[in-house]
Amino acid sequence: MDNIELQDYIEMLYEEIADKIKGTACILQLSNSAFNVKGLVENETLTGALTRVLKDDWKKSYELATNIVSIFYNFSLYSDFHSILAQHKIGTLCMQVIDYELKHWNGLDTEWHKRNDRNSLKSDSVPYKQQALVAVCFNLLMDLAEDVKVELKMVNRNLVSMLAECVAEKEASPELLIAVTKFLLKLSIFAENQQVMVNARIVERLANLFPIQNEKLRNTVFRLLFNLSFDASSRNQMVAAGLVSHVASFIDKNDYSLNLMYHLSMNDDAKAMIAYTDVIQALMRRVVSGTSSEVSKGLLLNIALEKRNAQLICGSDGSGLDVIATTALANTDHVLIKVLRNIASHSGPSQLFFSKWAHQLLETAVNKTEDENLGYAIDCLGTVNLINSLPWDKLAEELSLLPWVESAISVEREPRFFPDFILQIVILCGTMARQLEVARMLVPLVGRFIDLLSAQQEDDEMVVQIIYLFYTLITHEELSESLIGGGAQIAAYLLDLMHDRNLPIRSLCDAALTIIADRSEEWARKMDVERFRWHNAQWLEMVSDANGVASRDSTLSGSPDPSNIFGAEELLDESEIFSPNERFGQNF
Numbered sequence: 001m002d003n004i005e006l007q008d009y010i011e012m013l014y015e016e017i018a019d020k021i022k023g024t025a026c027i028l029q030l031s032n033s034a035f036n037v038k039g040l041v042e043n044e045t046l047t048g049a050l051t052r053v054l055k056d057d058w059k060k061s062y063e064l065a066t067n068i069v070s071i072f073y074n075f076s077l078y079s080d081f082h083s084i085l086a087q088h089k090i091g092t093l094c095m096q097v098i099d100y101e102l103k104h105w106n107g108l109d110t111e112w113h114k115r116n117d118r119n120s121l122k123s124d125s126v127p128y129k130q131q132a133l134v135a136v137c138f139n140l141l142m143d144l145a146e147d148v149k150v151e152l153k154m155v156n157r158n159l160v161s162m163l164a165e166c167v168a169e170k171e172a173s174p175e176l177l178i179a180v181t182k183f184l185l186k187l188s189i190f191a192e193n194q195q196v197m198v199n200a201r202i203v204e205r206l207a208n209l210f211p212i213q214n215e216k217l218r219n220t221v222f223r224l225l226f227n228l229s230f231d232a233s234s235r236n237q238m239v240a241a242g243l244v245s246h247v248a249s250f251i252d253k254n255d256y257s258l259n260l261m262y263h264l265s266m267n268d269d270a271k272a273m274i275a276y277t278d279v280i281q282a283l284m285r286r287v288v289s290g291t292s293s294e295v296s297k298g299l300l301l302n303i304a305l306e307k308r309n310a311q312l313i314c315g316s317d318g319s320g321l322d323v324i325a326t327t328a329l330a331n332t333d334h335v336l337i338k339v340l341r342n343i344a345s346h347s348g349p350s351q352l353f354f355s356k357w358a359h360q361l362l363e364t365a366v367n368k369t370e371d372e373n374l375g376y377a378i379d380c381l382g383t384v385n386l387i388n389s390l391p392w393d394k395l396a397e398e399l400s401l402l403p404w405v406e407s408a409i410s411v412e413r414e415p416r417f418f419p420d421f422i423l424q425i426v427i428l429c430g431t432m433a434r435q436l437e438v439a440r441m442l443v444p445l446v447g448r449f450i451d452l453l454s455a456q457q458e459d460d461e462m463v464v465q466i467i468y469l470f471y472t473l474i475t476h477e478e479l480s481e482s483l484i485g486g487g488a489q490i491a492a493y494l495l496d497l498m499h500d501r502n503l504p505i506r507s508l509c510d511a512a513l514t515i516i517a518d519r520s521e522e523w524a525r526k527m528d529v530e531r532f533r534w535h536n537a538q539w540l541e542m543v544s545d546a547n548g549v550a551s552r553d554s555t556l557s558g559s560p561d562p563s564n565i566f567g568a569e570e571l572l573d574e575s576e577i578f579s580p581n582e583r584f585g586q587n588f
Contacts, residue, residue, distance in 0.1 A: 010049055017057065024067035024068050027050075027067075053068060054090075070136050072140055082143075082147070095157055095159075138179040160197055167180055177217050182220055188228060194227070207246075210243070219256050225238060235263060239273070275309050311346075314343065314353055329364060337379040337380060351389075358395065362384050362395060401428075401432075405425055405429060406445055409422060409426070411448075422462075430472055453466045464502070467505060484520055494509045
């Protein structure tokens, strides 16, 4: 760098506007070289003169202002020089420039568009020059915002609203939009800034930019939207703004759009929209080629919750399901097995494609029970539990399921499995019990299930599934005598749970007890007594206290037995109170 030439350029800063433009252009050219920056920034005469001209004359010429801010921007690329820029208050000056330009933005655009075609934004037009100045100001500020304290000061001076206003400008140049979205991306790391962006309707404004032809801008927007998509309300705004179809087109081209689509897929409306895009085909290609990432498999997992998507994944002939099942089982893939489970949760034609995989899924569940694969085994078992119309008697015999079940649910020794796995085993038994042949095999295990019910009585989900198993067994009429006669305890436990605080438990108990009452007069009367006692507990207690009658425990509780209360026999006379079809409809 020639110091004599530099001195000449500095002297031009004291001349007319044309000379100042020429001088700053020459200095800018020097600052573009990293070798010259240190000498330029440490020249106090130069930095002072540039600051003075920017402060005094920036409104007189966009070119002059842009040259000077660009010089300072080149300085800002180096953190060591930020203190010098702060000393000259360059950040404050840039904020003032942006604020002024944005206030005159709409008026200038209206006047300019009266004289020019809307598509003729050229490098020599006033709006273009204005946008170039604002863009370089934002770039400089973003470098200075490397210091979080400085960034906070900018945000407190309404920076986010300024950025949002630029995004909303329909005729904004790609250069300005790139500068603005990069800055927003940096700011979006902090939750406080995200909320300000939401208030400024930034999601809606970003959505209006699509379709975006500029690749650099598009990728920056995807990254910004991804950061914002951690918030559920922002995700909903993105889906409502129609971003799903725009993002879908690029999931095969970069990870930014794939990550964003993964977040959007948490929204139910987005899941439905994905069915009308090429997302599923793109994801399945990855599975087939073995190039699926955890994110792409996670996206497949989310969208499989939508029935239409599940059908598209399977394909008309089930080949898609076969690809996923083969890969999941061959690689012990913990995500793809969950995809399989989600698909199985839907009724319809896709159920038919699972029959061929039931044996292998069950075999895997039985054998892969070591700690590191227990979650995988749970999903295998959970998938089978959702499949309709399987030959359960054949599967139970081939895989020796009943001895395995008996061992798994035993509470006499240290449990072999975690409660979640035992729960799936109980669900499996409830599913198998729908078929009479397997129900007969399960009857000898009823005592084991009662022991499990007693041990897990605080786990409502476990209780529900065990009661459902009992209900399913009871529906087989030929098994009634062995289940509710003699010393069987199923009815007694159902009676004890008929007033449980959990609604599903009460409903299942009521359904099972209705069947039992139709088949056993003895248990029908016990249920009538228990219902009477429950609905009239307060009255019974008052009568008991008044008559000093010692109460005895009822069948399964410590409440007074109504058979010992004076007059209870008449009140409980079934022939007077109930018709045969009203036993459980009477309101005491």
